[in-house]
């Protein structure tokens with residue numbers, strides 16, 4: 214490492230983008246990482262281009278780094294925003310020295326060397342490249358595939374990430390084996406559409422094959438799968454996850470809506486009856502954790518269709534829900550639809566849904582008081598420096614909520630420790646726990 218050469222990287226958007234950023238860090242290992250943009254020789258923004266709010270955040274970050282950068286530094290913009298709007302951005306953002314998209318993360322070192330824009334046609338999919346795991350010593354995200362074959366009316370991702378391309382199971386197993394040797398023992402398997410894993414190779418339920426391969430890896434303690442898609446999530450897969458000794462009863466399946474007319478309009482392929490069957494099968498698992506996401510305000514969403522969604526969130530209590538306001542994305546089927554919902558109505562609906570979802574989540578949390586749980590210590594809590602923060606072993610701290618540790622029968626707790634605890638109370642929408650022993 215040449216400590217005289219400094220790199221500042223900002224990774225925006227989703228955890229899939231984070232993996233690509235970690236690959237870039239692996240390729241640029243000769244640079245010393247710095248948190249100070251004003252001392253960096255190379256500044257990289259790995260952007261998100263999914264919806265309006267994310268695009269605005271990407272542009273704000275580019276301009277902010279440009280303002281902070283030192284003379285003769287190099288400002289590089291990569292990722293989904295750059296891929297989706299390459300021509301426009303190259304024309305309109307002279308501040309940026311190099312643009313690259315979603316196809317060249319494993320060539321970032323030569324791109325920086327040559328100081329030239331680069332947009333390969335193929336979407337990059339990690340294989341055995343070295344990456345720098347960020348954020349934790351014990352947990353890592355693992356990418357299953359890139360691209361997506363679904364045709365959701367509101368989503369532009371297939372237009373710039375391309376069609377589904379699955380990694381070979383051997384490639385994933387090799388990466389996980391390598392990481393377990395580095396002390397990582399908790400893994401989250403992700404993609405745009407995880408339950409379609411291997412369908413581009415004419416294999417249905419590829420995830421079941423993957424689960425069997427991952428369970429055999431020495432040092433493997435804990436894992437979960439995110440981004441299940443309703444039409445490709447079979448009962449066999451749900452039951453295989455439930456039967457697994459390594460994969461938690463953690464079910465992340467974005468359903469986006471529950472009204473059949475809306476699901477049809479959104480081109481989701483699944484209907485309410487099937488989704489409810491899947492959710493109740495997931496809920497049949499002990500200690501199941503079920504998370505989803507909803508889109509509110511899609512074109513033509515009637516008051517009655519929205520009421521159906523609202524009613525549903527009172528019937529089925531989710532542990533976690535992401536609520537998205539519909540974003541009018543050019544190049545999507547919904548963009549050309551009439552019957553756009555006004556901002557006023559959209560905000561009213563979001564408020565109502567947030568309230569209903571929050572009530573359901575609180576019920577789920579309160580039901581855990583006076584129960585024992587296996588937790589992972591995550592360090593100082595976000596609430597108070599005298600409190601430790603933790604997560605349930607099956608969950609991901611940054612997206613599934615923090616647990617506050619206010620008592621402990623044992624001393625010397627440190628980040629990454631796995632402990633048994635008693636859930637004693639709830640503070641706002643955070644559980645409070647007392648640690649009883651190490652595991």
Ligand code: SF4
Pocket residue numbers: 361362363364365368369370371405406442
């Ligand atoms: S599953 Fe739908 S929402 Fe998700 S990336 Fe594919 S098209 Fe977009």
